[in-house]
Amino acid sequence: MIRVAIVGTGTISHAHVRSYLQFPGRCKIVALVDIVPEKAQKMKEDYHLDCDVYDDHQKILPRRDIDLVDVCTPPYVHASISVNALKSGKNVVCEKPMAASLEECDAMLKARDESGMKLSIIAQNRFRKPIRDLKALLDSGLVGPVRHAQVNSFWWRGHCYYDLWWRGTWEKEGGGCTLNHAVHHIDMLGWMMGLPTQVVSMLANTAHDNAEIEDLSVSVLRYPGALAQVTASVVHHGEEQSVTFQCEKAKIAAPFSTYASLSKPNGFPERNEALEKEVAAYADSLPPLPYEMHPGQLDNVMTAIETDGPVAITGEDGRRTIELITAIYKAGITGAPVDLPLKKDDPFYTAQGLLERAPHFYEKNASVGELTGAITYGSDYKAK
Ligand SMILES: NC(=O)c1ccc[n+]([C@@H]2O[C@H](COP(=O)([O-])OP(=O)(O)OC[C@H]3O[C@@H](n4cnc5c(N)ncnc54)[C@H](O)[C@@H]3O)[C@@H](O)[C@H]2O)c1
Structure with missing residues (x-):
């Protein structure tokens, strides 16, 4: 017990x-x-x-x-x-x-x-079938290596969300939607593709003038032979979260979709429905998760x-996610590309280093002990 x-x-x-x-x-x-x-x-x-x-x-x-x-x-x-x-x-x-x-x-x-x-x-979210299936599909080799990843960590949170006492500050929340919301999708990206070698990023607070931190970030990540885009947001109506991989042989995505192309003699695309069926059948063949x-x-x-x-x-998985988020913050704050991995003598390695450099987009102007009401957990990644 x-x-x-x-x-x-x-x-x-x-x-x-x-x-x-x-x-x-x-x-x-x-x-x-x-x-x-x-x-x-x-x-x-x-x-x-x-x-x-x-x-x-x-x-x-x-x-x-x-x-x-x-x-x-x-x-x-x-x-x-x-x-x-x-x-x-x-x-x-x-x-x-x-x-x-x-x-x-x-x-x-x-x-x-x-x-x-x-x-x-x-x-x-790794314990959701569509996400587990996406990882298995990438690992299967069916679709070939990734050339482009599009991570849409789209959430929506009202102004009062940041009135909770610990939210909306670099010190207690640690950051904004890149850290606390996109953490789920950045974990998925790290699980499936590992750490990039370089990051450029922009941070903004577009709709929450009661919070120090960003409510939107847009980043581009370089991997060997591939690029990825990560948008972290709490200003997206409908919260249409998705992860899409354009691979050598096909696109695969959660919520599940696939599209495969072959080249015609002139280089224009011809749809490869046989591979699409194979990809879909592979995903269907994977067992459900017990929990x-x-x-x-x-x-x-x-x-x-x-x-x-x-x-x-693991803890290493958690750390990898924080490393990429730290790189996004460093790139967004300094305005310069950031190479990974980050070193221990990097000023952004410590919470204090981030605190000293992070912009206060706005000052927190309210602090309540509790917000009432149920919460939601984002997309179920089921194909609609
Ligand atoms: N996995 C998810 O989908 C998910 C969803 C929501 C929140 N979270 C995470 O869960 C954590 C808590 O978020 P929440 O929304 O439940 O916040 P919350 O404010 O509703 O609850 C946090 C609780 O911790 C207590 N607390 C604060 N400091 C403490 C301390 N030092 N010792 C003991 N208790 C302490 C507070 O009094 C409060 O009751 C955050 O890290 C958040 O990012 C995860």
């Missing part, structure tokens, strides 16, 4: 609680922690949990019976809580984004390695603990 402590009992923690409750024989929530302990207490009551409530994560560290600490706090404390938990001999699953800087990511990886515990960073989204990833983390196996989404 895996005994779980959840740190941070706000909006996203409900997805975690509901996931653990799907596995009653395998795990038990034994502790809830929040700096506003009334929220943890309410969660305990609402879900009828048999657990202890704490107001400080330090208080769970001496407990020897906790196997897994699940970090659901705002980004600026992901690293400190994760490092403390790992050092106290507990496995950690941490919400996205992994941390506010590469320096913090490296501290988490060091604590993981020194403790021998497991660390996984949430990227629940999707948060339940899928938390099932994987628990399996890794139970079998002493690897987690599917």
Whole structure:
């Protein structure tokens, strides 16, 4: 039985609680922690949990019976809580984004390695069939190498979204939509294509004059033999998120679509329907996932603990995403192309370095403790 402590009992923690409750024989929530302990207490009551409530994560560290600490706090404390938990001999699953800087990511990886515990960073969209299928299709070699990737991380958030106390500041949110929304799609891109060698980028705040951070960024990434475009946005009506790869033999995309071309003798395109059918049949042949989204990833983390196996989404994966986002910020802020990988003596390696250089597009002018209402998780990537 895996005994779980959840740190941070706000909006996203409900997805975690509901996931653990799907596995009653395998795990038990034994502790809830929040700096506003009334929220943890309410969660305990609402879900009828048999657990202890704490107001400080330090208080769970001496407990020897906790196997897994699940970090659901705002980004600026992901690293400190994760490092403390790992050092106290507990496995950690941490919400996205992994941390506010590469320096913090490296501290988490060091604590993981020194403790021998497991660390996984949430990227629940990898546990959606269309995204898993896209990765499998790329790996299959059916469509050949990627020549162009188009990542549309299109979201829409109203003005008041940034009134929540920790959002809208470089210090506590760590950045804007590039870090906190496009993190999902940048994880997918890194999973499928790895890190680019160079990035150029522009950042803007077009619609949220109550936030320091960007609500729109447009970046171009260079890979060996390919280019990628990443748009991160919270100003796109309809939130039509998509990832499209133009490969040597065909286009493939999530939501699923494919189009394959062959060359006529004059170089003009001729549709290759045979390959399109093969691509579609390959995707159809892939089995469904036993659990999707948060339940899928938390099932994987628990399996890794139970079998002493690897987690599917590692600390290195989380760090790679932060490295690309840091490069996007550096390129957008300096106005110059940025080469990857970033070095440890790079001024943008630390959260302080970013803070000293990041523009305040606007000043945060409101701060509320909580916003009420349900949240959504973006596209389901099903072909419409
Ligand atoms: N995976 C996803 O799709 C997804 C969706 C939404 C949010 N998130 C991420 O989840 C994290 C939390 O976001 P949220 O929307 O739930 O925020 P939230 O403000 O609703 O909840 C955060 C909770 O953490 C508590 N907290 C803050 N500092 C703490 C500390 N030091 N120790 C213990 N508790 C602390 C707050 O009191 C609050 O209850 C963020 O990193 C966010 O990016 C992920």
